Amino acid sequence: MKKAERLIKRTLPAMAGAAAAALFLAGCGGASVNQAAAAGGATGTPCGSVSVAMNAWVGYTADAAVYSYVAKNKLGCSVVQKDLNEQVSWQGFASGEVDLIIENWGHADLAKQYITDQKVAVDAGPTGNEGHIGWYVPPWMAEKYPDITDGQNLNKYSSMFTTSESGGKGQVLDGDPAFVTNDEALVKNLNLDYKVVFAGSEAALIQSFRTAQQNKTPLLGYFYEPQWFLSEVPLKKVNLPAWTEGCDANPEKVACDYPTYKLNKVMSKKLADSGSPAAKLAKAFTWTNEDQNSVATDIQGGMTPEAAAKKWVDAHQSVVDVWLS
């Protein structure tokens, strides 16, 4: 009991002191929440909050970083970035979790479901980027085996691509299971002696190609552009039977290469109808593959996405002004 009383006697003045000090600090130190609120709202039209889905590849991060930077700093919006898988993001339009997918690759089935049928999302126009998906080999292989870039010769080389994961066949290295891929169907329908193995992420794919080029080891893998990594290691595309309209309609029967994707943006109906400047910016946002690659290279080089976005925006003021006008 005595101990307790002593404890109280000792703590009471300390706590009172702390409280007094805190009040004192409050009186004279720093900005207040109200001032900050006033500062935030001072930039013009109220913008509110935008939730941007963050899909897992660096090019997407670059798009999203620049959009978020402009929305935050030029329009005073508050931007919430949510790390989500590509197709899972679409579900967010219905729940209000996601307002914007800033780089969308194809997905005719999802577009039908969410834009046409459920009417919870709208197409916000192209990003200006052109996307290519395909099978690639490191440049040293294309030099040493010139005919490898023809998909018909792949079976000739399959034994070279064998790994402990591919069960005696050649290995086709894919990325994230969430990425758009027909590769398993392609292997089967083109009668290739290969097995698709998933690296799990873009970062793992890039690392694998980098190591393959450095050590001159064989690697055949899924890759895509726009992609900053291609300026570090210019991978060579393997040509599969050319894409024709509708050849990939049935995912189990696909036997042709990937189409060229006109990348676009998708936003929630809610955001589109709100008249918020964030929606206008999302519609206006367009740039080139080079622009995206330059921002992505900076991010990959260790810059934070925000700093990389700022660098690009400062250097391309005129482009951004067009978006904002």
Add this chain to the structure above:
Amino acid sequence: MSALLEKQKTVPAAPIILEARRRPSRRTVLLLAAGALWILGFLLLNGTATLALPASELTDLHRSLNQLNAWVAANRADNPVFLYFFTPLRTAVDAVANLFTTTFAATSTGLRLPEIGWLGTVGLLTWIALAVGNVRVALLTAVVFVFFGFQGLFVEATYTFALVLTSVLLTLLVGVPLGVLSGIYGRVARVITPVLDFMQTLPTFVYLAPLALVFLIGPASAVIATVIYAAPPVIRLTAHGIRRIPDNTREASDSLGTTGLQRLLTLQLPMARRTIVMGINQGTMAALSMVTIAALIAAPGLGQTVVRALQSLDVGTAVNAGLSIVLLAIVLDRVTTAASRRAEPGAAAKRRLGRKARAGLLGIALAVVLVMVQLSRTMLWAAAFPQDLNVGPAIVQAVNTASHWLQSNVSLFTVSLREGVTGTILNPFQSLLTETPFFILVAVVAIVAYALGGWKLAAVTTACQGVIIYLGLWSDAMVTLAGTLVATAVVMILGIVFGVAMGRSSRVDQLMRPLLDAGQTMPSFVYLVPFLGLFGATRFTAIMAGIIYAAPVAIKITADGIAAISPTVVESAIASGSTPWQVITKVQLPMARQSLALAANQGLIYVLAMVVVGALVGAGGLGYDVVAGFVQSSIFGKGLAAGLAIVFLGIMMDRMTQAAAAAPTRRIPASTPAT
């Protein structure tokens, strides 16, 4: 290679085999016959009737499950089940989650500052820890939450905390009444127990996709998934607490003429209070681990940071966020444990502080907290944690440097280890399972099950295998089984080595416990990242992750089993001249046989639970199907089927190892120590 499987089943029974060499028991004959049938089947019919289904192909069942996806999407707006049940439920859960996240983490509009700022949050939580626990846990709470700020993760950590809080409250709302009912009425318990078993066998990942389908992605789904995951321990412990009250106490109260409700409120609940609080503790820990995984369906918080790090192979960021999660787990564990001590009957008498003094102290502290909250609501420095006081980047940098060094210097070793294990153990074993015709394997498993547990077990395992075949995923299930068994074998070796060491020496025990606790609380996602760096995206990496996740449980159970052996038995063995090795192999391991079997059982279940997460780093089989079904709408149905297949695989292996554990232990002859 079948030796592996065989060993895994018979290692605990080693002394029995020695003894049986003279007169082979029926069980041994059956097990040998099963082994012979398997090897013969593999050699003669290699590659026929393997039921392999290419990853891009679907069965009709998968297609019809896909329809579910489209059906839900089409009916969400007007189907009465959605209109009057799911959607209101979602809205309600969302409202509660929103209340807590806006209070502690960030409002969804405007400046995105929390209602009570970081200073207010730290103050309020410290005060709560003081009120339900003691000064020590209060200090711990304050230090840890301030440290989140220094890590640069205050907002993320409070998001996670707010979601855990929401989930635990809802879990209690559902779990305690159910637990009370099942504690009072035997019939309710009989209905509920199998459901709880099912819930605990179902890998967490599996119900994320269906939940997201019904409740859409976002905090509401995350909370509901977490409640499903965290409710079983709460229900079980509450029921246990109520059931444990001695009959005569109840009768005494009945004789005073109390009604059922009075009895519940004045006798049963107060007497079960400590067990219920223990249930809260268990539920809280479960909730924390699930909230992290729920990042995949847009739950905000630390899980998002870890998932992002996993995608960009950023070990430093993953470790920084993982550290936060572990610290949060420690705080939640210590505070709820302190609360359960406080709830212990008779604890009040031992307190150093009188009731009045304590109330006074709490009152004063509350006043201070209110000042802090008010400060947070007005001053910017108290609302958002100062950015410049940030050691997060330093932690990230240091860990990244270390991991790069490791990767560039150890990769030769790690790669050859991986290739060696994959080539010599995993691949042959996997092809033994995948290349043997399915009917041979079904028969082999049925014979083994019959040998272990009789007709009933044989029927159950055959039914489970039938379901897996019906689901169209037999071959994938065998790939998963191969990885699971290899991982479990390693887990058991670790369990025996470290378990025996811990059981024999309390100093080793003290050294190991914190490590094991960390291994269990660290979310599985976190150590996937460094393993991915070291071993690449392969089945081997997934197996390593499974081992890390399951080994602590196996080690703890084994250690407890060894430590529980009566010291006199060990002493008499030593007195009769046994070497330590003899003591271990002839006395301690045989006598701890039940614990070993239990450890194998739990090890299997834990490894299996990890299977799906392992698919994120290259494990194939069912885990891949689940993950791919989750992220690609065109194979949603297959993912769902794969989830169910995991459950049935789990039930099958659980029943078989349980039967092995429950089988009558043969009496170890009294003379054993002397031999």
